[in-house]
Amino acid sequence: MKVSVIIPTYNGKHRIGNLLSTLANQTFQVSEVIVVIDGSTDGTKEYLEQGDFGFTFSIFVQNNKGRAVVRNKGAELATGDLLIFFDDDMRLEPNCIEQHICHHQKHPNSILTGAQIDDYKKASSDFLKYKCWLSRKWSDPLNAYKGQPLPLNNLHLTAANFSIAKELFVKLGGFDSRLRDAEDFDLAIRAYKANVSIYYKHEAFAWHDDIVTATSYIKRLRQYQFAHRTLRRIKPEIYHNIELREPVQPHGLKKVLFSLFSNKLFLDIIDRRSNRLVFLPRIFRYKLYDLVTTSYGVFFTDRPI
Structure with a gap:
């Protein structure tokens, strides 16, 4: 071969x-x-x-x-x-x-x-360690x-x-x-x-070896969301009944929560001071990273970063 x-x-x-x-x-x-x-x-x-x-x-x-x-x-x-x-x-x-x-x-x-x-x-x-954890969670x-x-x-x-x-x-x-x-x-x-x-x-x-920041990771998530919308538009016959990972938009209190975390203050904290958050239990730090990246990268993609 x-x-x-x-x-x-x-x-x-x-x-x-x-x-x-x-x-x-x-x-x-x-x-x-x-x-x-x-x-x-x-x-x-x-x-x-x-x-x-x-x-x-x-x-x-x-x-x-x-x-x-x-x-x-x-x-x-x-x-x-x-x-x-x-x-x-x-x-x-x-x-x-x-x-x-x-x-x-x-x-x-x-x-x-x-x-x-x-x-x-x-x-x-600490954000890169979160990305390491994510890669294992996905695999x-x-x-x-x-x-x-x-x-x-x-x-x-x-x-x-x-x-x-x-x-x-x-x-x-x-x-x-x-x-x-x-x-x-x-x-x-x-x-x-x-x-x-x-x-x-x-x-x-x-x-x-993907050295990213929270900001660059959010940009990547936004690109991926746009790509899936493009797929749905240009190939409707192929993707009929196929899950294209279109996010279900949050409602009620969940929407309020995600809107709260799509705030530049949280993004700046992660990108500039994530190593200072290590005094918090990992479960809380990673939940914060999840909320901020999902809010900006999936639900509120029109907000500036």
Whole structure:
């Protein structure tokens, strides 16, 4: 099996080196690594050309066109039978590639999503530790389906760490180039409707080095909400009877509570002073982070941050 690793990157000069270093130390050395630079302005191309990462790889530069298009370009350039996609802020455990390959040898014509876990050791703020906790909270239910395809009500595909046969990727039409977010959710739904099984394998493990603030995390939540509204609008026939994660707007006292926490004061406290809140029990701190990010990122997305 010839394996092609595809790495999309946008202004990832400060983080992509960590991923490439862990690729060089895999128990299985892949045939091909392709880095697709999506209109970066931070000198990523020069950094990659001048660095020594222990193996050779190809670089393709395009104008900024977004998540879906950049991954599709990598798949188009790839010559491997199996495509493995990693985002540029991932760090792989040494057997991550091997775990992807073993899965496809056992379950051909399927899709595998690996782990995407935030690292407590890299968390420099209490809010980042909350993000580490969240990543485990999201992944734990998926472990219940070990060795089994994921059901529709718990379908999960993260483009940051997943693999698929190139022939199947082409058959499914790749990522929808109209989308700049939620493109992996869209691919998962189309795969499910085409009777393609999607698996989650925690052993295909990668650390996620996503250094965020509460403000940047809220912006990401808002982008995701907008992306799902876009999906509903442009693909009504595909998403009929499919849950698109449209939030149920709060009413009564619950609305008052969320409105209260969509206040710049709370956001500033989290971003500037979260480490000073550690005297509070974790359950209270994390509930505060939940309330503020959900209020701003899901329910009151028109409020300035």
